Amino acid sequence: MVCPNVGSRERHKAGDKGFVFCVPRFRDFSTLDSTTSKTKFVKITLFISIQIIFGLSSTVQKTMNESRVEELMGQMVGHMTGSMVCLGVWLGDELGLYKVMRNQGPQSADEVAVASRCHPRLVREWLDGQAAGGLIEFDAEVDRYSLTDEAAAVLADETQPTFVARAMNALGSFYMDIEKVKTAFKGDGAIAWGDHHPCLFRGTEWFFRPGYRTFLCTEWIPSLNGVDEKLKVGGRVADVGCGHGASIIAMAKHYSNATFSGFDYHAPSIETSRLRARDEGLENRTRFEVADAKSYEGNFDLICFFDCLHDMGDPVGIARHAREHLADGGSVLMVEPFALDSRAKNIAENPMATLLYNASTCVCTPNSLSQEVGLGLGAQAGEERLRDVFLEAGFSSFERCTETPLNLVFQAKS
């Protein structure tokens, strides 16, 4: 059956019910292109959804832009697929499945199962999901799966700057914390960092760690005015909101004459930082302290905020506190998520905006709202807004020194 109103973009006024839309109860998909099985899948999904949403529905007649509905359903299928692939990636990392495939060439599903000591039937299913998602290669002729070197750099080799598999922990925490987020939406908007599922802390560490290891000391710090030179011969560095210490470890390994203090108000993160420093043999030049960003003490040549100022309730007060604890000629290094300067530009032009606004809804903004002042900058504040924060805190200069697709890197001087 074909609804006569399919494709109609007209809106009809329906008495005192206001504007309503006319939609088909059924849709004849035989007339649609179906060049690939994936397109077919999208269309089937659309068909089912339209039936569910509207087929059983009211007596109210509706019209809508059907091609837009199709487009949105296509988008949703993509988002759902991405979400499930991320879950598969998380499993692959947790179970060591990618690791046993790395450098091995084509393997049967049973070989992967034996090497990873996992259940063969589940491994087979996981491999098929990975292959369908384009992450793992499948040779149907010989029934073998392989992980290319390129895929290993993203999924198996934690020393690579492109390694993202373990960051899936953070995505997992977003889902697991949905009840807390719902409560925040209906209440005061607040969720403190430490109240999230612990997967968030590990996921955040691994989301940023590959970038810090690769770029922090080779590109970001050298892009600041006068800092690299100073740290090469000594200097005291504070890392405020240091999390699991990934940035301090990277700096302490590179600048062997400098000393490093990590501060974070989340005690379990400070504990983990100490363990990470001990594992790297860096205890002598690093110290970690549980401290709020407005209460730490000491004088520093460099005070760093890595992807955390926007999470904090009182960025102006925190920047002012940093200014008061800078040694003569000292600087603030701030790394913030990449963002453009207006909400409209971000939404339209920033490829990171979808990920970051959604993450910020669940974590960054509620964390800021849980603290004194509760400014709620959000993860997409952008350079101009951040400059205002530092100028209001009394800094005389605030420069963007470099950027990556994920980050903006700033230097502020008093």
Ligand SMILES: C[S@@+](CC[C@H](N)C(=O)[O-])C[C@H]1O[C@@H](n2cnc3c(N)ncnc32)[C@H](O)[C@@H]1O
């Ligand atoms: C997104 S994480 C970033 C962690 C770390 N800088 C990194 O790049 O991996 C934000 C961190 O800021 C810390 N934090 C949030 N508000 C804080 C505050 N007011 N004082 C100190 N730390 C704070 C959280 O505990 C968390 O570890």
